[in-house]
Amino acid sequence: MTLRIGNASGFYGDRFDAMREMLTGGELDVLTGDYLAELTMLILARDRLKDPGAGYARTFLRQLEECLGLAHDRGVRVVTNAGGLNPAGLADAVRHLADRLGIPVRVAHVEGDDLTAAHPGALAAHAYLGGFGIAACLREGADIVITGRVTDAALVTGPAAAHFGWGPGDHDRLAGAVVAGHVLECGTQATGGNYAFFGARQADLRRPGFPLAEIHADGTAVITKHPGTGGFVDVGTVTAQLLYETGAARYLGPDVTARLDTVRLTQEAPDRVRVEGVRGEAPPPTLKVGRNRLGGFRNEVTFVLTGLDIEAKAALVRRQMADALAKSPPAEVQWDLVRTDRPDAGTEETASALLRLVVRDADQEAVGQALGAAAVELALASYPGFHVLAPPGKGTPYGVFEAVHVPQDDAPHTAVLHDGRRLPVDPPRETLVPEPVEATPLPAPLTAGPTRSAPLGLVAGARSGDKGGDANVGVWARTEEAWRWLAHELTADRFRQLIPEARHLPVTRHDLPHLRALNFVVEGVLGEGVAAQARFDPQAKALGEWLRSRHLDIPEALL
Numbered sequence: 001m002t003l004r005i006g007n008a009s010g011f012y013g014d015r016f017d018a019m020r021e022m023l024t025g026g027e028l029d030v031l032t033g034d035y036l037a038e039l040t041m042l043i044l045a046r047d048r049l050k051d052p053g054a055g056y057a058r059t060f061l062r063q064l065e066e067c068l069g070l071a072h073d074r075g076v077r078v079v080t081n082a083g084g085l086n087p088a089g090l091a092d093a094v095r096h097l098a099d100r101l102g103i104p105v106r107v108a109h110v111e112g113d114d115l116t117a118a119h120p121g122a123l124a125a126h127a128y129l130g131g132f133g134i135a136a137c138l139r140e141g142a143d144i145v146i147t148g149r150v151t152d153a154a155l156v157t158g159p160a161a162a163h164f165g166w167g168p169g170d171h172d173r174l175a176g177a178v179v180a181g182h183v184l185e186c187g188t189q190a191t192g193g194n195y196a197f198f199g200a201r202q203a204d205l206r207r208p209g210f211p212l213a214e215i216h217a218d219g220t221a222v223i224t225k226h227p228g229t230g231g232f233v234d235v236g237t238v239t240a241q242l243l244y245e246t247g248a249a250r251y252l253g254p255d256v257t258a259r260l261d262t263v264r265l266t267q268e269a270p271d272r273v274r275v276e277g278v279r280g281e282a283p284p285p286t287l288k289v290g291r292n293r294l295g296g297f298r299n300e301v302t303f304v305l306t307g308l309d310i311e312a313k314a315a316l317v318r319r320q321m322a323d324a325l326a327k328s329p330p331a332e333v334q335w336d337l338v339r340t341d342r343p344d345a346g347t348e349e350t351a352s353a354l355l356r357l358v359v360r361d362a363d364q365e366a367v368g369q370a371l372g373a374a375a376v377e378l379a380l381a382s383y384p385g386f387h388v389l390a391p392p393g394k395g396t397p398y399g400v401f402e403a404v405h406v407p408q409d410d411a412p413h414t415a416v417l418h419d420g421r422r423l424p425v426d427p428p429r430e431t432l433v434p435e436p437v438e439a440t441p442l443p444a445p446l447t448a449g450p451t452r453s454a455p456l457g458l459v460a461g462a463r464s465g466d467k468g469g470d471a472n473v474g475v476w477a478r479t480e481e482a483w484r485w486l487a488h489e490l491t492a493d494r495f496r497q498l499i500p501e502a503r504h505l506p507v508t509r510h511d512l513p514h515l516r517a518l519n520f521v522v523e524g525v526l527g528e529g530v531a532a533q534a535r536f537d538p539q540a541k542a543l544g545e546w547l548r549s550r551h552l553d554i555p556e557a558l559l
Contacts, residue, residue, distance in 0.1 A: 003163045005156055005180075006212035006226075009033035009080075010187030012040045012057050018187070018210050019063045023070045025226030028212065029163075031071065032155040033060060033080035034185045038468065039530045041149065042292040042399040044084045045124035055086035061093055065101070072103050072143070079134055079155050083146040085124055087111055088416070091146045106418035108137035109146040112411050112425075115289055123399070125291040127411040130254035130283075131177075132168070133425045134158025136415035140423070149290065151253050156181030156213065164217045168255070168428045175258035175280025176219025178251065183223050183241050183275070184211050189463075190223060190241045192231035194541075196461035196548065197478075203232040220276040222268060233271040236461060236478065239515050243474025245465040247521050248510050249437040250281070252288075254408065255428070257281040261437060261512050277514075282432035286405040293402070295532055296331070296360055297395035299367040301375045303355040306385045310341060310353045313383035317355060320382055324374035330359035330366050336536065354389075358533075360398070367395035399531030403468050440513050446485040450556045456498075457548025459558045460486055464544035469526045471540035473547055476517035482558050483516035489552065495520050498550040499543070501535075 006028045008018040012035040022031055035057040048055040060082035071078055083090045091109040098105045110133035119125035126149035135158045137145045145158070160166065160177040183190050188208040192198060198205055209229020214222040223238050225231065242263065249261035257280065264277040305313045314337050325333075338354040345351035357375075359367045372392045379386060408427035415423040456475075459482045464473040475490060477483035492507045499522075506523040522543075527534025537543065 001164070001217050003030065003160060003215045004028050004212055005030045005032060005159055005184070005215060007032050007034065007184040007187050007210050009035055010185065010189065011035065011037055012059065014187055016059065016063060019067045020070065021229070022210055022212075022226070023067055023074060023076060025209070025229060028074070028076050030077050030079060030159045032184065033078070033082060034152050034155060035060060035080065035082040036084060036149060038290060038292070038401045038466075041085070041124050041126065041290060042401070042531050045292055048085055049123070053086070053089055056084045056090035057082035061090070061097065064094060065097060068098060068101060068103050068105065072105055077138065077143055077145070077159070079145045079147075079159055081147045081150055081155060083109060083148045085114065085126070085148060087146045087148040091416075094144055094146065105143040106141055107144045107146065108140070108142035108415065108417045110134060110137065110150065110413070110415055111148060112413040113149040115406070115411065119289075119291055122291045122293045125289055127287045127289045127406065128254060129287070129411060129413050130154050131156070131158030131161055132255065133413050133415045135162040136423050136425060137417060138162035140415070140417050142418055152185035153178040153181030153253060154255070156184060156215070157255055160215050169430065171256050171280030171282060172278065173217075173219035173280070174256040176221060176275065176278040177215060178253055178256060178258040179242065179260075179263055179275055179278050180213040180215055180221040180223065182246075182251070183238055184213055186241060186244060187211065188231060189244065190237055191225050191233055192237055194463070195237055195240060196457065196463065196545070197236060201232055204230045206230060219278060220274065223273045223275060224271055233273055235265045235267050235273055238265055238273045238275070239476050239517060240461060240463040240474070242515065243472075243476065243517055243519055244463050245467055245472060246474070246519060247467070247472060249512060250434045252284050252434060254283055254287055256283050257432065257434060261440065261514065264514050282430040283428055284434055285408060285431040287408050287411055289404050289406055291402045291404055292531070293400050295398050295400035295528060296362040297364040297367050298358060298360045298398045298533065299371050299392050299395045300356060300358045301371065301392040302389040303357070304352050304385075304387050304389060305355055305383065306341070306348060306352040310339070314355045316383050317378065320378055321357065321374055324377065325370065328366055328370055330361040330371070332360040334358045338536075361395070364395040368393075398533060399529070401468050401529030401531060440511050442487045442511070443480075443484045443513070445488045446481060446555055446557075451553040452556055452559070453551045454554045454559055455549050456552055456554070457545075459554060460548065462544030462548050464540045464542070466526055466530055466539040468529050469524050471522045471525050471543055473520045473522070473544045474517055475520070475544070475547070476515060480516070485555060485558060486518065487511070487513070490518060492520065495547070498547060501525055
């Protein structure tokens, strides 16, 4: 009764040949593909403005042209959110493709997530639906299921619910599938990609294999990959992905609330990690809605400052640009001096620092020609060695992502079957307003001993990511002794000390002792989200690695 679900895409732009690799590399029952992210929804919305027939991930269609016959011959069903803003359009395109190739497949899709009409001013407003629409399509015989905006984990919970006959009240089983789905959703991040301790393993990481989950009727799962593929699967890689883009111990979803503080991971064998013990609770009464709108226009110019007097050169160009823009100042002006320079450098590049100017305004003209003219006019009249990485062009539009919540029954969740029938998917009857998880007693602190200043990353791994304007940083220890030290040392206040950007922002720490992990949520550090590009690393992808590079007094026994 084991259900083998594999993943072939973690984002729109992932490795093109992954679908073929997953279909030919070993046994599978279901193949999923995750193509959507907050920024992707904005990109697809802008595509749809130009062409009402667009709005879906065209890459999926090209992949399927090569692999539809393989999937059909091997009896593998395909479930994907590549429908984006237009799941019906992609479903029709797949049908036309199948007819052209002469492959008899039944294509269904899920709709009801599009709430744009109820959100004036939004380019796109889409509810994160659960997996029961997918389950309905599969139970009615669909070979391919196309969705729009569903939760990433729904691509796994839907097939599992259909296969095992789970209903909305099977909270523990659904929660187990949610955890497995969350591990699979970002593809090779579960098999050694982007892994903090990548240098400690001898595995070939040039092309990590994509992950799969062997799911059982009780909701337990084993995370693995096809034999012979690159990368590796161990408790560390699964822990890292499990912490990615999560928050509190209660992981809320439209089908179930999964208790991340109950997850237990065990290395069952090489490249096989068992996931068990997951407890589930009734889902919240509301759905998250991702709302994308245009925020205005932005432009930037980067001045290169070389050699001596870096601070003085930066001060001069800032004064000159302020004077030049004084007649029509942009609404927002942001300066960042990045000290990439080194003393007595052996190359001009390593002798140079970068001064970055970013401007934003609702008026495209205010960030376009005026900025370009002001920067170019300084070419012979500013600091010695003046040059820029590239002249500023026209102002470009930027987006703003907002998360709002609506009652579950506001979204008309519907399974549209291959024969045209429409099956409404009822919202869950049982819901539960989430409450904070009671604090778990910390382990006994590590016995005091000699310490020395060293990078945190010598004893702890981390992975970070974005959720709108917030960022999360999951930190975990690989040994029980390191966990006893980490749990007491890395408080929210110490996090703020190590990450200066967070010093005046709300930082919440969530403890996950079964994983020997801490999860920090930093509110507002990303401004208005990735599309607004408010900081150097707009998705906080490397925030965790920055934290690992910071020095603390670490017990020598751990080093």
